[in-house]
Structure formats: C-alpha cells, structure tokens
Amino acid sequence: MTKVNLLLAALVWISAFVLVSTQYRVRQLTVEINKQRDFAYQLDNDRTKSTLAQSRLSTPSRVETTARDAIGMELPDPQKTRIVDLRVEPVSTAVAQGGRP
Amino acid sequence: MTRAGNSPMIGQRRAKPTFAERFSGWRVQLVVFGLLAGFAVLVGRGVYLQVVQHDDLTKRGDARTLRDVTVPAHRGRILDREGAVLASSVPARGILAFPDQVEADEKQIASLAQILGQRTADVKKKLNSDRDVVYLARSVSTEKADAVKALKIPGLSLQNEFKREYPSQEVMGQVLGITNVDDIGQEGIELSQNEWLSGKHGARRVMIDRRGGVVEEQGSIRSPQQGRDLQLSLDSRVQHIAFRELKRGVEANRAKGGAAVVLDAKSGEILALVNYPTADPSDRSAAANGGLRNRAVADLFEPGSTMKPFTVATAIDTGVLKASEQIAMTGGQYTLTGATIRDSHSVGSGGYASVLEIVQKSSNVGTARIAERLPNELMSRYLQRAGFGRAPQTGFPGEAHGRLRAAQTWRPIEKATMSYGYGLSVNLVQLARAYTAFANRGSLVDVTLFKNGGVGRQARVYSPETTQIMLPMLERATHRDGTAPQSQVAGYRVAGKTGTAKKLTGATYVDGRYVASFVGLAPVSNPRYVIAVMIDEPSTGLFYGGQVAAPVFSQVMAQTLRLFEVPFDAPTPGVPGAETAVAAIVREGN
Numbered sequence: 277m278t279k280v281n282l283l284l285a286a287l288v289w290i291s292a293f294v295l296v297s298t299q300y301r302v303r304q305l306t307v308e309i310n311k312q313r314d315f316a317y318q319l320d321n322d323r324t325k326s327t328l329a330q331s332r333l334s335t336p337s338r339v340e341t342t343a344r345d346a347i348g349m350e351l352p353d354p355q356k357t358r359i360v361d362l363r364v365e366p367v368s369t370a371v372a373q374g375g376r377p
Numbered sequence: 378m379t380r381a382g383n384s385p386m387i388g389q390r391r392a393k394p395t396f397a398e399r400f401s402g403w404r405v406q407l408v409v410f411g412l413l414a415g416f417a418v419l420v421g422r423g424v425y426l427q428v429v430q431h432d433d434l435t436k437r438g439d440a441r442t443l444r445d446v447t448v449p450a451h452r453g454r455i456l457d458r459e460g461a462v463l464a465s466s467v468p469a470r471g472i473l474a475f476p477d478q479v480e481a482d483e484k485q486i487a488s489l490a491q492i493l494g495q496r497t498a499d500v501k502k503k504l505n506s507d508r509d510v511v512y513l514a515r516s517v518s519t520e521k522a523d524a525v526k527a528l529k530i531p532g533l534s535l536q537n538e539f540k541r542e543y544p545s546q547e548v549m550g551q552v553l554g555i556t557n558v559d560d561i562g563q564e565g566i567e568l569s570q571n572e573w574l575s576g577k578h579g580a581r582r583v584m585i586d587r588r589g590g591v592v593e594e595q596g597s598i599r600s601p602q603q604g605r606d607l608q609l610s611l612d613s614r615v616q617h618i619a620f621r622e623l624k625r626g627v628e629a630n631r632a633k634g635g636a637a638v639v640l641d642a643k644s645g646e647i648l649a650l651v652n653y654p655t656a657d658p659s660d661r662s663a664a665a666n667g668g669l670r671n672r673a674v675a676d677l678f679e680p681g682s683t684m685k686p687f688t689v690a691t692a693i694d695t696g697v698l699k700a701s702e703q704i705a706m707t708g709g710q711y712t713l714t715g716a717t718i719r720d721s722h723s724v725g726s727g728g729y730a731s732v733l734e735i736v737q738k739s740s741n742v743g744t745a746r747i748a749e750r751l752p753n754e755l756m757s758r759y760l761q762r763a764g765f766g767r768a769p770q771t772g773f774p775g776e777a778h779g780r781l782r783a784a785q786t787w788r789p790i791e792k793a794t795m796s797y798g799y800g801l802s803v804n805l806v807q808l809a810r811a812y813t814a815f816a817n818r819g820s821l822v823d824v825t826l827f828k829n830g831g832v833g834r835q836a837r838v839y840s841p842e843t844t845q846i847m848l849p850m851l852e853r854a855t856h857r858d859g860t861a862p863q864s865q866v867a868g869y870r871v872a873g874k875t876g877t878a879k880k881l882t883g884a885t886y887v888d889g890r891y892v893a894s895f896v897g898l899a900p901v902s903n904p905r906y907v908i909a910v911m912i913d914e915p916s917t918g919l920f921y922g923g924q925v926a927a928p929v930f931s932q933v934m935a936q937t938l939r940l941f942e943v944p945f946d947a948p949t950p951g952v953p954g955a956e957t958a959v960a961a962i963v964r965e966g967n
Contacts, residue, residue: 303592306583310591317449321468321519324451331462332544336617351936359868359945 442584445598446591449537450576452560453604455553455567457613458646458828462544464553464567464658466560466604469540470522472513472533476506479532492524493517515558516540541567545613547655548620551671552611552773552826555658564669565658566609566826569774576604608828610646615639618936619649623910626929627653630893630915636673637929638809639937640907642898645813645822645833647771648906648937650674650806674769677777677802678892678911681878682739682860682922684798686847687811688748689736691759694843697750703729704743711742716790718745736850737859739875741797748796749789756792757784760801762838763811764821771806772826779803798878805894809909812896814838815847815872816904848872852901855927864897864927866935868945872904873897873930875922880914890914895926899934902946908934 332338343349426434455464472493481489486504490497493514503511515538517525522535541556543549554565562571579601584593619637627635639649656668670676692698706728710719724730724740735743748756760766766781780802787795794800803811806824813822819839839847851872855864860875876894879886896909910926910933919925 306591306593309594324465324467327462328465328467328542328544331465332542334461335545335548336614337545337548337621340617340621357867 443582443595444585444591445580445582447537448579448581448601449539450578450601450603451539452541452556452576453574453606455574456606456608457611457616458609458648459612460608461613463549463609463611463613464541464543466539466541468519469516469538470519471515471536471538471558472517472522472525473536474504474511474513475509475532475534476504476511477509477532479504479530481528481530481532485528485530488528489513489525489530492521492528541658543658545616546657546659548617548651549611549613550655550658551652551669551673552609552650553658554669554774555661564774565671566607566773569772570607574604574607577602609826610641610644610648610828611650611826612648614940615933615937616649616651618940619908619933620651620653620655622929622932622936623651624653625932626910626912626925629917630912630919630925631917632912632925633914633916634672635910635912635929636676636805637908637910637933638673638805639933640809640813640822640824640909641831642813642816642822642904642907643833644829644831645810645824646829646831647806647824647826649933650826671773671775672913673805673911674771674773674776675804677779677804678894678913679799679801679878679881680803680808680894681798681876681892682741683808683874683876683894683896684796684801685736685739685744686815686851686874687760687763687765688744688751688756688796689732689850690815690839690843690847691756692747692751693732693846694759694839695751695755698732698747700732700846703731704735704746706730706740706742707746709742711745711793713745713790713793714788718742718793733850733853736847736874737853737856739854739860744797745793748792751792753784753787753792756796757781757787759838762821762836763814764807765801765803765811769804769806769810769824771824776806777802777804779807798876805909805911808894808896809907812898812907812909815844815851816898816907817844819844848901851897855897859923860921861895861897861923861927863923864895864931864934866899866931866938868947869899869934869938869943870901870947871897871899871931871934872901873927875927877920877922891920893920893922893925895922895930897927897930897934899938900943900946905941905943906934906937908937 449468452466454462454466457463481504486500487497490500493500495514500513503513513533518540525533526535538558539560541560543553552565554567555563556567557563562568562574567574580598582595582598583591584595586592619639623635623637626632634652634654636652637649638647640646641648650671650673652670652672654668658669689698693700704725706720706725708728709723710717712718718741720740720742722738724738724743725734730738730740730743732747734740735747760781766779768776768778770776782791782801791800810821810824813824814820817835818841819837820835821838822833822835825833851874852870853859854874855861855871861873864871864873873896876892876896878892878894879888880890880892882890892911892913893915894909894911896907898904898907908930910929912925912929915925
C-alpha cells in the first residue's frame with residue numbers, strides 16, 4: 277500500500293512539473309506566434325505599399341511626363357505620320373517586274 | 378488527617394479520561410463551537426462566492442486577464458482590366474487623445490503639431506477639450522504615427538485604420554469615387570461596390586499578463602474576411618489618353634467642362650470614362666466640393682444632331698423611307714404649327730437633298746421631314762430600344778435616366794425637334810451606347826464598367842441591312858464635305874455624327890451657350906470602338922461639334938487604335954502603294 281502511495285505521489289509530482297513546464301512553454305510559443313503574426317502583417321503591409329508604389333510609378337501619365345521631360349520624347353503629330361507597308365513583296369511579283377530572285 | 382475512604386491510593390495510576398470527559402468542560406466546548414462556527418462561515422462564504430457570485434467574479438477575473446483583439450481586414454483593391462492597381466488601402470493610424478490624462482509640455486505639443494501638420498493652437502484646443510476622448514488626426518501614415526509615439530506623451534493613443542490611395546489621381550477620380558475615414562465608400566465605384574470591396578474585421582481572445590503582453594491564446598471569436606478585389610473594364614492607358622485629349626480640348630476651347638467615353642463596341646465594356654475638370658480622390662476636400670461629380674453619367678444634355686442618325690435609321694428600318702429618296706428641303710426652312718425649323722447652311726440642290734446629304738450635312742429640315750412620316754409610338758419604341766429614356770446600368774451610382782416623354786404627348790413640332798435632338802435628354806454614356814447599334818450590325822450592346830470577358834448582352838434595334846445603309850452616311854459625315862472632317866484618323870475609316878445643341882436656360886434657348894458633341898466609331902470595316910465626346914459651353918467663338926469635339930475624338934480614337942494595334946482599313950494619302958496594302962488587309966478579314 278505504501279509503495280502504491282509513493283508511486284502516486286511521484287506521478288502527481290511529475291504531472292505538476294510537466295504542467296508547469298508545458299504552461300511556460302505555451303506562453304513562450306504564444307509570444308513567438310504573436311511576434312510572427314505581427315511580422316506577417318507587416319510584410320503584407322509592405323507588399324501592399326510596394327504594389328501601390330509600383331502602380332504610382334508606372335501610371336501612363338507619369339511615364340509620358342518622364343519620357344517627355346527626361347529624354348525629350350513626344351507624341352507623333354498625325355500630320356507628320358507616314359504609314360508604310362512593311363510586308364515583303366512576293367518573289368514572283370518582284371521577278372515579273374524585272375528584279376532578281 | 379486522611380480521607381482514606383475516597384482518596385485514591387498513593388501510587389495508583391489515574392484512569393485515562395474519556396472523549397466525553399475531555400470535551401465536557403465549557404471552555405473546550407466554546408472553542409470547538411467557535412471553530413465550527415468559523416468553519417461554517419468559511420464554507421458559507423465559499424458557497425456564496427462559488428455559486429451566487431460565480432458569474433460576476435468570473436467576469437471580473439476575465440476583464441483583468443482576457444482581451445478581445447481585433448484582427449484587421451483590409452478593403453479590396455480596384456484594378457483596371459490589365460490588373461494595374463487603381464485603388465488600394467494601406468495601413469494608417471488614428472491619433473486619439475484623452476484630454477484628462479494628457480501631460481505634455483509646450484515643446485512636445487509643438488512637435489506633435491508639426492508631425493501632424495496642424496497649427497499648435499489647434500492641437501492645444503483639442504487637448505483642452507471637455508470631452509473624454511478626441512481625435513487629433515485620422516488616417517495618418519504609420520511613419521507619422523511612430524513619430525508621435527516617440528514623443529511619449531501620456532494620454533495619447535494610436536488606433537489602427539486604413540487609408541485609401543489612388544495612384545492614378547485625378548485621371549480616374551470621378552469613376553472611382555472616394556471612401557471616408559472609416560474606409561467606407563462614399564461616391565463612385567467605391568460606393569456602388571462597397572459591399573463587395575469591404576472587409577470584415579475579425580477578433581480573437583487572448584490572455585494578457587500584468588504588462589499587457591499576450592501570454593495565451595483563448596481562441597478565435599470570428600475570422601477576418603478580407604475585402605475582395607474588383608476588376609474594372611477600364612484601361613488605364615486609354616483612360617489617360619482620353620483624359621489628356623479631353624483636357625486639351627476643354628482648355629483650348631475655354632469650355633466650362635467636358636466628358637468623353639470610350640466603349641468596346643463588341644463587348645460593351647467601358648475602356649475609358651473621363652471628365653474635366655476633375656479632382657484627385659485622395660484629396661477629400663476637393664471631392665467634397667463636387668469635384669468628383671461624374672458628368673458623363675450623372676448629367677443630362679440635349680444631344681442635338683447626334684440624334685439624327687436614329688431618326689433616319691428608324692425610318693429606313695420601318696420602310697417609310699428609302700435611302701435613295703430625295704427629300705424636299707423647302708428652302709432650308711420648314712414651318713410646323715407656327716414654329717419654323719431652319720438649317721444653318723444650305724443642304725442639297727434644286728430644293729431637294731438625298732438622305733445621305735441630310736445625314737452628312739446634318740440638316741434639321743430634312744430630318745424633321747423624315748420624322749413626319751413616323752407614327753409617334755413607332756418612333757418612341759425605336760428610341761427606347763436604342764436605350765433612350767432609361768439608365769445605361771453601367772454599375773455606376775447616380776446614373777441619370779434621360780428624358781424621353783410618352784409618345785402620346787408629342788405634338789408635331791415636338792416630334793420634329795426631337796428628331797434632331799431637342800426636347801429629350803441623354804447622358805454621354807447613354808449616347809455612346811446607342812451608337813453601338815450602328816457598330817454591331819443593328820444590335821445594341823449593354824455597357825458595363827466591369828470586365829466581362831468580351832461578351833456583352835445584345836438586343837436588336839435595327840436590321841443589319843439598315844446599319845449597312847447607315848454606316849456609309851455616317852462615314853461621309855467625317856469626310857471633307859461633311860460636318861466633321863476633323864474627326865478623321867489617318868489609316869482608318871471613321872464614321873460618326875456631330876451635335877451642336879443650344880443650352881436651355883430656364884425655359885429658353887440662349888445664344889452663345891452650346892453643348893458640342895461628337896459620337897463616332899472606327900474602323901468602319903469592322904467597328905471596334907465607339908467614342909463619344911461632349912464639350913460644355915466652348916467660349917472661343919468655335920462651338921460646332923465638328924470644330925470642338927471632333928478633334929478630341931480623332932486624337933483619342935487614333936491613339937486607341939494604335940495602342941491595340943488594330944489593322945488599318947483606309948488608304949493613307951501620300952504613301953505609294955498604301956491603298957493596295959490596305960485593300961489586302963481588309964480582304965484578310967479585318
């Protein structure tokens with residue numbers, strides 16, 4: 277009987293120790309989870325800001341302004357625009373017109 | 378003397394007292410009673426606390442150790458058809474002050490005011506408020522909030538918020554609208570699609586320690602629902618082109634304002650919807666002054682001559698008019714029930730004009746005479762089929778329906794004036810939508826602000842044969858001898874119609890105040906885009922749609938066609954062989 281009591285007492289002691297230890301570990305991990313959660317939130321925010329910055333920098337109006345002011349590009353005047361046909365003429369036609377194949 | 382009879386014998390052991398003997402003394406009984414009473418009190422107290430006050434005590438305990446933490450959910454983004462971000466919410470902070478608890482010296486208050494971009498006196502006023510809590514600022518950047526936090530002023534608190542950013546600024550302003558400081562849509566797409574875009578904050582319960590740090594998760598109360606992204610049909614590049622050219626047109630003509638719409642003629646998707654003047658939605662003060670009013674869908678105007686093609690098409694479609702007919706022009710004026718309709722210029726020759734000439738040169742008299750042949754109900758039914766008198770249902774809030782009176786109430790002169798665009802009203806999107814019937818072999822396409830995968834619902838208005846007759850007439854209107862040669866686009870065949878309507882002020886039409894418009898489509902061989910342009914009150918002396926709105930149309934159409942690499946369908950003057958090349962391209966199925 278005494279041996280059983282001692283065994284039970286030991287189990288209670290071990291259980292209490294494990295409980296306290298686990299509780300401590302849980303709290304440590306909770307703190308870590310919260311840190312990581314904040315970090316993930318921060319990364320998500322950074323991604324949002326970066327995407328937004330990218331959109332802001334690539335708006336057509338900014339691209340056009342930069343192209344005009346920085347490298348002197350300008351929209352072609354329709355009056356000065358020539359539309360040319362770049363397709364290759366068939367060989368037979370060229371030969372028929374006196375050219376060489 | 379001895380008492381031998383009763384006294385124990387010397388050396389005899391005394392008997393052990395019994396339990397009753399031991400506790401029979403009154404002192405002992407008192408102590409035992411006291412102990413039992415005390416124990417009873419403790420048990421009673423225990424029962425009281427555990428049973429009677431259990432819920433209350435649990436609450437008080439939880440209040441000290443448990444906290445419900447908000448899990449923020451952001452509002453969805455608005456994207457253009459190519460996925461470019463048009464609106465997005467970024468984290469921001471609200472700066473709260475509890476005036477009773479604030480302890481700050483002059484230097485700290487000055488620094489605070491500087492960070493928040495406010496006057497020191499204003500900040501002081503808020504800090505001296507009688508209220509329990511006041512907002513010093515809302516939607517400030519996280520960087521500024523961190524700077525405020527670094528001041529370590531007791532009584533200040535930061536609140537998590539979101540701020541809406543619009544990279545395209547004023548170019549998209551009137552379409553996108555705005556949100557308020559709580560990130561709730563107030564105008565434009567932000568308002569109409571608020572349900573879709575809104576996120577729902579979640580919450581979780583945590584246990585905190587003495588210093589407020591989270592030491593244990595108690596579980597989720599509700600999961601956050603992030604707002605959903607919304608993809609529009611708008612193309613940022615076309616929107617930019619349309620905005621730039623409209624702005625140029627409005628400024629060059631010193632007009633009061635203007636609007637333009639670019640539609641995909643096949644799908645009905647709105648590729649661009651611009652207004653000028655406009656406002657940057659990031660600037661809430663500009664928005665509050667009506668700067669974000671979307672005139673293209675919210676404002677009505679009398680369309681003027683842009684209505685004439687619908688009158689002529691109705692007459693041809695119903696068989697009351699043949700395209701080859703000659704219409705008597707009665708000397709360029711026509712009197713009907715006491716009112717005289719006039720043309721501003723001579724149309725036709727020998728007192729007659731062909732139907733083509735009437736459209737090409739925009740004759741009021743000719744159109745009115747054609748309308749005369751149409752029964753009221755029939756004309757009204759066709760106009761309704763073409764979308765007049767009902768909102769375009771683009772998904773934009775506050776769409777104007779336009780005015781189209783019941784056919785039974787039309788007097789002859791009213792029908793005549795309606796045939797050339799007076800006495801009824803439209804918004805610009807409605808007008809552009811109506812022209813999709815000419816671009817789609819007689820079928821009207823439902824317009825939308827949302828990407829629909831290139832398929833729009835269509836409804837038949839005219840027969841394909843009628844539109845085949847109408848398109849060359851509209852094309853001729855853009856030629857040198859038409860009303861809008863400035864609408865031409867090099868390399869492409871363009872069809873369209875000008876409109877110049879006097880503005881109604883009170884009950885009278887006032888000289889000098891016009892709405893100039895142009896609606897057109899291209900390429901005529903296979904129409905891809907419909908563009909409508911409206912310029913309100915040009916004031917340089919030029920006021921005809923062909924002079925004021927057509928050049929804007931030409932620029933926007935040219936750049937849009939080039940952007941989407943639409944093959945040419947017209948010969949280009951001055952380029953040897955181009956005519957042959959274009960003919961070949963057209964034969965290839967364009």
